[in-house]
Amino acid sequence: LLGLQELEAGNFPTALSFLQEAAGGFCSKRVLAQIYTCLGCCAQRMGKPQTALQHLKRALQVDFQCFPALFHAAAVYHELEETDAELQALALLYEALGKKPPAAASSSPYFLIRTELLVHTPLLAFFLPDHHPSEVKYLLAQRCLQDGRVADAAEHYLDFLALLQEGLQQQVPLNGSSVLPRIPEVFLEAASTLEQAGRHEDAIAVCKEVISRTTDLIPRMLRVEERPEEPECPSPGAGLSQKESLCCLAWRSAAYLHQGWAWAKLGKTKEAVTQFSRCLGDLLRVQIYRSSVEATENLLPEVEVLQKIRLLSLIGRGTQFLEMRQHKEALLDFQHSLQISPGDPDAASYLVEALWNLNRKQEAAARWQKLPQSPPEEEGQGSAPFSFRPFPLYLAWCLRQATFPHGGSLARSMQDYLKTTDQDPSS
Template sequence: MKRRRGLSPEPGCPRAWAAENRARAERWRAVWSAGHGETAAQEVRQQRAGFEQLLRRMRGLPAALPTLPLELTVLCNSLLFTVGASESAIKGEAEGIRQGLLRVLEACGACGQDLSTEELWQKVLQEVTVKELQAPLQHLRALQAAWWLAASRLGSVAGLFRLLSNTEDPGRAHCSMDENKLLSLLKAWQAPTEKASLPLVQSTRHLKEILCTTVAFLQGLQELEAGNFTTALSLLQEAAGGFCSKRVLAQIYTCLGCCAQRMGKPQTALQHLKRALQVDFQCLPALSHAAEVYHELGETDVELQALALLYEALEKNPPAAASCSPYFLIRIELLVHTPVLASLLCHRHPSEVKYLLAQRCLQEGRVADAVEHYLDFLALLQEGLQQQVPLNSSSALPRIPVVFLETASALEQAGRHEDAITVCEEVISRTTRLILRVFRVEEPECPSPGAGLTGGLLSQKKESLCCLAWRAAGYLHQGWAWAKMGKSKEAITQFSRCLGDLCRVQLCGFGVEPAEDPLPEVEVLQKIRFLSLTGRGMQFLELGRHKEALLDFQHGLQISPGDPTAASYLVQTLWKLNRKQEAAACWQKLSHSPPGEDGQQEGQRRPFPLYLVSCLKQTMFPHSESLARSIQDYLETTSQDPLS
């Protein structure tokens, strides 16, 4: 027989439902107090199914005011176990909450099918004044806040609690904006005490503590992302003093460390990061950030120790999706998962850390260590582990040919010239088929997007430019390796191959002076061309082929006007060719150029790739006292004899 709306169910049903709700809650509390383990996780799944079944039975009858407090309590317990059983369940809207609000309105003779969830809450809180429903509605509202916080809808949560504060105390409706801040509203909220007859599996007071900590954490992250570091620091410190697990506390301290680092307070940052590791040593992002801070402080030894420790920890225990304890069904871990937090807590891949170790050793001139780390990294690639390396913008890894070239540079500096030649040959052979035969590169007329190469060059041409730079750099390093082995002819051959490759690019519109914002690919190609000309010129000098050396040094000065290295070699070559007047004029010009002028110009440009640094060092002109004295004597002689 069909029941009419508003009639109460049979008297036995509410008692049976209440008894089942109480029994399930007590059983969970017994399992909860017993400790962690698979038993608790299994219990969560069973309780979820049980409460969902009970709720369906209750909703099979028309909504009635006498049973609504029990129904809302069962709904809250069902939602709590839904979250505990599946961490993805906290995403999106909680349809169960919406259905619960509609049932409340139905029992009161109202409707709200066409209203949004926020509008439903407004209608329920303003129009439903039944005293027995106030506590269950507050329980349900705490869960709604958790769902919205998980979606970073802090404005919706603020509106919900502001609405409640106004209905509880109409005099608060005109309070200031400071008092209406979400964290203040949550702290001022009087969480209801649960009734023994309507037990919850996670108390509302406990949920309030979690909500307060979550809001402080989320707002701190928002302020950190916006660059409001002082406010972010205050909010994150508030979160650190709240109710959370060790895992979350370590994450908060890591964020505090990053905030202090961006404020220019490295020592404070290190204190927070060390605290994060003390709380939870598995919070490896804290160790990664600590290495960055040591790098900023110039404490290379400690930085390398931190990176080595990070690599060892990752290699032994690679980061995985850590399973949270199911004891607290709603946890901060489920509510705070914003992009900025994911970025701050990004786990490095072991290969990335190994590469960073190699790179930092090479930058600091620790050649032997750099070689060891680079070879270890290449071994990881050969084992096929490169497929596990994240190829995204946050990765510390450059393109693989760049790693090969840096390895060659390290081998070369370590005196392992034949190994360097072999590594470069790998780069040359693998990039050959990817280079266009001839292509034009035009200087942008203006730096606006879409001009010239910056916006209009096809990706194929960009990739071809990169491959050309890598292949040319491979020949360049081979040239220096042969030169270091005393084989000038072989070195000249490789330098010439490098220059021949670069002739494939026609630079149209690039003048002698560098562009206001030169393209990075063009800068690298021009620098490789300059280094090859200088290197080949030096080998021509070794062989006594002074005229050919002179041409290379002159071309080098055309590419890099005023470069002291090319100018010094030019002076030496002119002097050896007995063109003393020209040599003296160049020497005077070089001597009178402002010291450090070229270095300042270099500092204003983009830094050149690390694999070119060793070549830059090798082309530096050695200071020659004898040549300087000879030129000085010549100048004094010619000044005394104007006819000479």
């Protein structure tokens, strides 16, 4: 107990000492495995991942059913960026949880005071929580997606959605301790993964589920002020809070956004434009009030996500207008994109392309010269799975799709044009 208290307080050397002393005492194998798991947690927080792994392996040697040890081992492997070992640990944990037998009566000699009764505290449950199979399945899907293992991620996400069909309350804890994000976000991550796997029709179907489930939860209009000074406390019976309404709107608009890109990949340009337009129409429900035009840093995180979705949808619809050779409509979308995110290199590059296609070459060249010569790495590139933050993982695919793909050819066209205008001042 002293070790757990010191661990919670952040006094790791003292906690380590107490826990090591406890490990040398008389206790059952189950409790000893829990002590070694806590030692692993302590070592990890002290910045000693290899030592943590040794303690966690020792815990599993003592009691192979100490599932928290296996879960923490996966977390340590994640910290060490050893993805194969992390996925193997999660897969073993998922398999073990599926075979977990019902709790049996202890065969140990009966004592009036047992170690299990002394250490079975809420504090121990905090460091050694029980994880449900669906949580582990989700982590497998998420880690595979972040590591670019799209086919495996798609299967894990579909397995997770199948688990949900068996009953949400039986699959995930509802006490706020779950590693799962909100369920609509998981659906959107699944749709994103299916798109990357080339299963665009399946992605569209998953998005339809998100849209149907959130439609009745979104008000006709949302008036949003800058980040409130005090947390919102909705009165009972007043419906969803503003935060919840914004989340529902983000999920539905993101579903339309994903459907737009999915239809685009299927070559259905008109259907893609329709879905992008629905996304933009949804976002018109939000009215943002600021004390000053420059005060963008005070926006709620949910509003920032909505702004990003709007930017991606405008770029997406603009690219489809380019495919349909409707260059004026494309130009308007790219101009609006830059109003939302001034200086965005992808929107600016698409704007140059639209101007060039409209034979406004001089204006296009002038715009191109203002572009950064060495643009920063794309937010959505696959080699940097965590570069999307603070934006949700389900937007990662859309961020990559919005990346301007013709930078080299556009640069050559602009350079050739500028050379001719230098030689002919009347151009």
